[in-house]
Amino acid sequence: MKAIGIILAGGNSNRMQELSQKRAVAAMPIAGSYRSIDFALSNMTNSRVRNVAVFTQYNARSLNEHLSSSKWWDFGRKQGGLFVFNPTITMDNSNWYLGTADSIYQNLQFLKESHEPYVIIATGDGIYKLDYNEVLEYHIQKKADITVVVKEMPVNEDVTRFGVVKLNEEYRIQEFEEKPLVASSNLVSTGIYVIRRRQLIDLIEKCALENRHDFVQDILIRYKNNKRIYAFKMKDYWSNISTVESYYKTNMDFLKSEVRDYFFHQSPEVYSKVDDNPPAKYNTGANVRNSLISSGCIINGTVENSVLFKKVFVGSNCVIKNSIILNDVYLGDNTHIENCIVESRDTIRANTYHCGEDGIKIVVEKNERYVI
Amino acid sequence: MVKKEMIAMLLAGGQGSRLGVLTSKVAKPAVAFGGKYRIIDFPLSNCINSGIDTVGVLTQYQPLRLNTHIGIGIPWDLDRNVGGVTVLPPYEKSSSSEWYTGTANAIFQNLDYMETYNPDYVLILSGDHIYKMDYEVMLDFHKANNADVTIAVMPVPIEEASRFGIVVSDENSKIQEFEEKPEHPSSNLASMGIYIFSWNVLKEALLTMKNQSNCDFGMHIIPYCHEKGMNLFSYEYNGYWKDVGTLGSYWEANMELIDIIPEFNLYEEFWKIYTKSDILPPQYISGEAKIDKSIVGEGCSISGEVYNSVISAGVTIKKGAIVRNSIIMQNTVIGEGCIVDKAIIAENVTIAGACSIGVGEEKESKLSTKIYSFGLATIGENSVIPPGVTIGKNTAIFGETTAEDYPNGVLDGGEYIIKAGEV
Numbered sequence: 001m002k003a004i005g006i007i008l009a010g011g012n013s014n015r016m017q018e019l020s021q022k023r024a025v026a027a028m029p030i031a032g033s034y035r036s037i038d039f040a041l042s043n044m045t046n047s048r049v050r051n052v053a054v055f056t057q058y059n060a061r062s063l064n065e066h067l068s069s070s071k072w073w074d075f076g077r078k079q080g081g082l083f084v085f086n087p088t089i090t091m092d093n094s095n096w097y098l099g100t101a102d103s104i105y106q107n108l109q110f111l112k113e114s115h116e117p118y119v120i121i122a123t124g125d126g127i128y129k130l131d132y133n134e135v136l137e138y139h140i141q142k143k144a145d146i147t148v149v150v151k152e153m154p155v156n157e158d159v160t161r162f163g164v165v166k167l168n169e170e171y172r173i174q175e176f177e178e179k180p181l182v183a184s185s186n187l188v189s190t191g192i193y194v195i196r197r198r199q200l201i202d203l204i205e206k207c208a209l210e211n212r213h214d215f216v217q218d219i220l221i222r223y224k225n226n227k228r229i230y231a232f233k234m235k236d237y238w239s240n241i242s243t244v245e246s247y248y249k250t251n252m253d254f255l256k257s258e259v260r261d262y263f264f265h266q267s268p269e270v271y272s273k274v275d276d277n278p279p280a281k282y283n284t285g286a287n288v289r290n291s292l293i294s295s296g297c298i299i300n301g302t303v304e305n306s307v308l309f310k311k312v313f314v315g316s317n318c319v320i321k322n323s324i325i326l327n328d329v330y331l332g333d334n335t336h337i338e339n340c341i342v343e344s345r346d347t348i349r350a351n352t353y354h355c356g357e358d359g360i361k362i363v364v365e366k367n368e369r370y371v372i
Numbered sequence: 373m374v375k376k377e378m379i380a381m382l383l384a385g386g387q388g389s390r391l392g393v394l395t396s397k398v399a400k401p402a403v404a405f406g407g408k409y410r411i412i413d414f415p416l417s418n419c420i421n422s423g424i425d426t427v428g429v430l431t432q433y434q435p436l437r438l439n440t441h442i443g444i445g446i447p448w449d450l451d452r453n454v455g456g457v458t459v460l461p462p463y464e465k466s467s468s469s470e471w472y473t474g475t476a477n478a479i480f481q482n483l484d485y486m487e488t489y490n491p492d493y494v495l496i497l498s499g500d501h502i503y504k505m506d507y508e509v510m511l512d513f514h515k516a517n518n519a520d521v522t523i524a525v526m527p528v529p530i531e532e533a534s535r536f537g538i539v540v541s542d543e544n545s546k547i548q549e550f551e552e553k554p555e556h557p558s559s560n561l562a563s564m565g566i567y568i569f570s571w572n573v574l575k576e577a578l579l580t581m582k583n584q585s586n587c588d589f590g591m592h593i594i595p596y597c598h599e600k601g602m603n604l605f606s607y608e609y610n611g612y613w614k615d616v617g618t619l620g621s622y623w624e625a626n627m628e629l630i631d632i633i634p635e636f637n638l639y640e641e642f643w644k645i646y647t648k649s650d651i652l653p654p655q656y657i658s659g660e661a662k663i664d665k666s667i668v669g670e671g672c673s674i675s676g677e678v679y680n681s682v683i684s685a686g687v688t689i690k691k692g693a694i695v696r697n698s699i700i701m702q703n704t705v706i707g708e709g710c711i712v713d714k715a716i717i718a719e720n721v722t723i724a725g726a727c728s729i730g731v732g733e734e735k736e737s738k739l740s741t742k743i744y745s746f747g748l749a750t751i752g753e754n755s756v757i758p759p760g761v762t763i764g765k766n767t768a769i770f771g772e773t774t775a776e777d778y779p780n781g782v783l784d785g786g787e788y789i790i791k792a793g794e795v
Contacts, residue, residue, distance in 0.1 A: 032654030033670070071446070072651065255656075264653040264671070271651050274447075278638035278645075279407035279669040279685070280655060281630070282678075286663060294654040295408075295670050298639065308654075 003136060004116045004197070005049040007040050008100055009124030010057030013242040015161075018343065018362045023062035025242050026054075026124025029309050029326055029344065031254040031263070032294040035066050036241055037124040038272045041073045041082075046268040047132040049120060050080035053110050055103045057087055057096060063124075072273045083110065099213030105204050111197055119200050121215075123191040127250050128238040129263065129270070130192070135232050139194045145227040146199075148173065148220065149192035151238045161243065162188035163216055165231055173229045176221050187231070189216075190238055237262060248341060248360045251307045251324050255290055277310055285316050301331075315350065330369055337363070374454055376426045376489040378511055378568070380419050381479055384412055384499035385432030385472055390618045392743040393752030393770040393790070394718055395434075401499030402437040403622075404701045404719065406629050406638060407669045407682045410441055411616060412499045413448075413647040416457075420448045421643050422507040424495065426455030428485050430478045432462055432471060447648040460485060474586040476593045480578040486571070494574050496567040496589065502625055502636065503564075503613040504643050510568060510607050520573040520602040521594065523547065524566035526609045536562035537590040539606045547604035552590045561606060563590065564613060573602060612636040620746035623716060626682045626699050630665050652685055660691055669702075676706065690725070698730070707759065714765070715749040723751075724759035732764040735785035744768055744788075754792070 009026035016025060026037040037054070044052045052075065056063055070082035085107045087096050097103035104111070111119065118139075120132045130149070139147040153159050164183045166175035175184065193215075195203075203219050212218035220229060237259060241247040253259045263270055277296030282288070286299040293299070296311035301318030308314075312325045315333035323340045331337065332350030339356030340363050342348065347369040354363050388400025395403060401412035412429075419427050427450060431438055438459075444450075445457035460482050462471050472478035479486075479496065486494060493514065495507055505524070514522040525539055533554075540549040540559045551557065567589060569577075577593050584592050598604055612635050616622040628634055638645060652671035657663065662677040669685035676693030684702040689695060692709040699716045706712060707725035714730045723729070730749040737744035744750060744766045751757070752770035761778045763769070764785030771791025775781070783789065 033652070260653070260656060269651065270653075274649055274651055276447075276644050276646050279667045279683075281639070281667045282663040282665065283632055284665055288657040288663060289661065290659040291657050292654040293657060293668075296639070303657075 002116055003049055003118035003120045003132065003194070004111075004114045005044045005052035005132075006104065006119060006121045007037065007044070007052065007054045007124050008103065008121065008191070009037055009054050009063060010060075010097055010103060011123075011125070011242075012058035013125075015243040016247065017244055018364050019244065019247070019341065020059075022059070022343065024056060024058045024060055024124070026056075027060075027062040027066055028125070028241055028247060030127060030241070031251060032292045032307055032309055034270060034272045035062075036127065037063065037066070038073075038270055039127050039129070040122045040124055041075075042268070042270045043122070043128070043130050043132060044120070045073045045075065045271065047120075047130075049132065050075075050077065051083070051114060051116070052081075053083045053085055053107065054124070055085050055097065055107065057103070060086060066273055069273070073271050085110070099218075100215040101204055101207045101218055102213040104200070104215070105208045105213075108201060108204060111201055111204075114197060117197055119195055119197050121191075121193040121195070123240075125242050126190055126192070126238060126240055128190070128234070129236060129268065130234060132192075132194070135192070135194050138232050139230070142171070142230045143228065144230040145195070145223075146220065146229045147194040147232050148229060149190045149194075149234050150187045150231040151190050151234050153186045153188055155186055157186070159183045159186055159188050162240070163191075163220075164188055167231050171231050171233070173220075173224055173231055176216075176224055176229075178216050178221065187233075189220075190234060190240070193220075194232075244341070244360055244362065248324060252305075252322075254292055254307065255305065275310060286314075300333075301335075309344070374489055376455060376491050378424060378493040378495055378507075379426040379428070379455070379486060379489050379491045380415075380424050380495040380497055380507070381482070381486070382412070382415055382419075382427055382429045382497045382499050383475055383478060384429050384438060385435075385478060386498075386500065387433040388500060388617060390743055391616075391622060392619060392740070393750055393768050394619070394622075394716065396752055396770055396792075397434055398437045398753070399431065399433045399435060399499075400617075402434075402441055403616075404684055405502065405616070405622075406626060407667045407684050408649060409645060409647045410437075411502065412438065412441070413645055414502050414504070415497045415499055416442075416448045416450070417643075417645045418503070418505050418507060419495075419497075420450060420646070422505075424507060425450065425452055426489055426491075427457045428460045428482060429457060429499070430460045430472065430482065432478070435459075435461060441648050443648065447646045449646075455489065458485065474588040474592075476578060476581065476584075476587040476589050479574075480582055480587065483575065483578065486575075491571050494569050494571055496565075496569065498565045500617065501564070501613060501615055503609075503611065504636075504645075505566070505609060505611065505613075506643075507566075507568075510566075513607050514568045514570075514605070517545070517605045518603060519568075519605040520570050521597050522568040522605045522607050523594070524564045524609050525561040525606045526564055526613055527560050528562040530557065530560045533557035533560050533562060537565075537594070538562060541606045545605050545607070547598070547606050550594050550598050550604070552595075561608070563594075564609065565590075567594075573597065618746075619716065619743065619748055619750060623699060623714075623746060623748060627680065627697070629682060630667055630680060649685070658691075661689075676708075676710075684719075701753070714747055715751065717751045718753035718755070720753055721751050721755045721757070723757040726760045727757055728762045729757075730765055731762060732785050734765045737766045737768070737786045737788070739768055739788040739790075744786075752792070 075082035280297040287302040326344035347367040384401040450457040655672040658675040676689040686703040690708040701719040704721040756772040768788040
């Protein structure tokens with residue numbers, strides 16, 4: 001592979017509400033067995049990228065724990081591997097990462113010491129499969145300075161939370177608006193970029209001199225007329241999880257057989273850290289329909305149209321509907337959960353009732369757990 | 373110099389012929405168990421949980437699955453700079469080359485391996501039991517008694533005692549007598565095949581007995597140590613321990629896991645069991661499915677009904693199929709509208725639609741009454757079953773079968789079709 005990888009995973013999104021209190025968006029659990037960053041990491045390893053740096057900043061405890069061993073993504077190598085860069089205080093810098101460009105600037109040594117000619121930049125909050133080599137070939141063929149991977153969103157979808165682009169007939173980016181009030185097209189940037197390593201170092205150093213810190217504002221938008229910035233259209237599934245609604249929808253997408261087939265059964269695989277959980281157990285009274293159930297779950301009640309993450313305990317006579325129950329949640333008997341996302345490691349006492357009336361309700365109870 | 377206080381030698385070379393077609397192509401320790409595990413995971417996990425980080429695994433019979441499963445020991449944290457897991461197959465020597473001819477002979481042939489670690493104690497284990505045990509406590513017992521050999525024992529019903537090695541101990545647990553598979557057992561304390569030897573004792577015994585043919589621990593080494601008047605102690609174990617040597621006991625042990633609170637509980641945080649597992653997605657339970665009293669592995673896709681069964685990872689059970697009281701191993705596909713009752717179906721089996729398996733009267737097996745006699749229908753790995761056939765009880769199937777193999781679409785109770793592997 002002619003590229004190194006950078007995964008920007010430092011971000012927090014206040015549109016994730018209570019869910020982002022515990023962890024960076026990149027560490028959000030997805031589809032029962034995965035975390036969001038697994039998709040970018042698996043794409044990197046499946047594209048045979050051998051050196052990958054993950055930049056973290058906001059509440060990285062879950063993320064660091066998840067990345068504590070790089071062997072799950074085949075990055076545990078003597079040559080290359082996975083590097084996690086947290087912000088550090090040095091003699092000439094005592095700031096946090098001030099923006100995406102600044103995070104790269106503060107770790108510029110990693111770029112300078114590499115020898116691969118290209119860099120692939122991705123985010124930790126995209127759910128997709130992509131062979132970055134295809135983007136790289138396109139980038140070379142277009143003689144582009146920067147290639148931005150874009151996705152055409154359905155016409156009725158609100159895209160104002162994304163970077164919206166407009167292209168000419170050669171796919172060169174003409175307009176790039178970050179989070180516009182009114183979107184002028186339905187093509188959005190996925191936050192995946194390909195750029196020559198020397199070019200990136202130059203641009204980032206210039207940015208730093210001018211006290212600019214954001215990759216999108218200060219590089220993509222600022223340079224869109226003097227640099228050749230092209231768009232690569234991604235055809236398959238792509239979803240970004242940084243709001244509660246999109247997080248909920250993305251997880252629910254996995255109840256559709258075509259989405260499951262695409263991610264679970266078609267090559268290449270998505271990798272994640274392996275836990276030592278026993279298989280799921282269904283006791284008398286279990287009644288599960290159209291749901292994803294992960295390892296270590298014990299089920300005594302009704303579960304419908306829901307996604308249960310690992311080690312969830314569902315008590316007798318419980319009813320779980322249209323909900324997402326994150327890792328290691330204990331649901332006491334007779335509990336009713338509908339249209340909810342239940343935060344991980346929570347304990348819901350018996351006879352509790354939670355129902356999202358107009359929208360998705362996030363349940364965080366923080367009860368002590370006395371059961372074994 | 374490398375020094376390990378205790379190392380373990382795990383005997384995993386046996387065929388386990390009483391598991392019939394399940395072990396036609398795999399060694400018994402590599403047979404799947406409990407919806408996720410393989411039998412060898414239990415002693416291996418016990419080792420690492422007991423603080424033993426050096427384990428030699430002796431393989432001989434059909435080692436491929438075992439080798440891929442163990443690899444360099446990552447799932448058990450047995451990938452170590454010093455020690456870790458080492459697979460020890462029989463090897464050629466400049467003079468007499470031979471297979472492992474007995475349990476003790478296998479250990480004898482690996483004296484050099486043990487010597488490398490300069491151990492004080494050697495733990496001998498077998499790879500075919502389901503249990504959780506802290507070997508460190510047993511070692512403390514061994515040291516406290518100043519023992520030369522400690523044998524783990526457990527009480528068994530006296531009528532079954534003649535199947536085991538039986539020990540008679542005094543009130544201090546010192547062994548007075550040792551009888552291997554006695555006709556008239558004089559106690560009900562059975563040897564579990566778990567021994568701790570002080571290293572010099574083991575070495576001396578193995579060297580002295582090296583010309584004994586088929587040298588076996590129960591038959592030769594323990595009696596030898598006993599005759600020499602060494603300090604033999606019995607360490608009584610009272611937890612869950614299951615020998616899964618027959619199809620009946622294998623089926624039972626799996627079924628015990630689905631009780632509300634099973635005696636052997638895999639869901640306890642303490643003393644976890646580790647296994648090599650692929651990175652698998654969660655299981656999908658469709659709108660038509662019904663699951664009751666079962667355990668179901670990762671990556672399964674269930675659209676039929678499942679009752680009282682143990683379903684391993686990656687299994688597909690299609691619409692309208694009904695599975696009861698059965699063990700279905702990895703990546704097997706049960707076709708639409710099949711009825712499966714009291715069957716053991718091994719890995720990667722494809723069962724076409726509308727088959728009935730495990731139905732009809734129980735008849736004596738024509739292949740081997742010793743193996744296939746629990747009313748079970750047993751199907752070996754990679755087998756193929758054509759659509760619409762009926763398969764009776766005490767049957768055995770192995771290989772790709774077609775409609776012609778089933779006269780009138782029926783394989784009657786006690787019949788068998790073996791079209792692959794060694795019988």
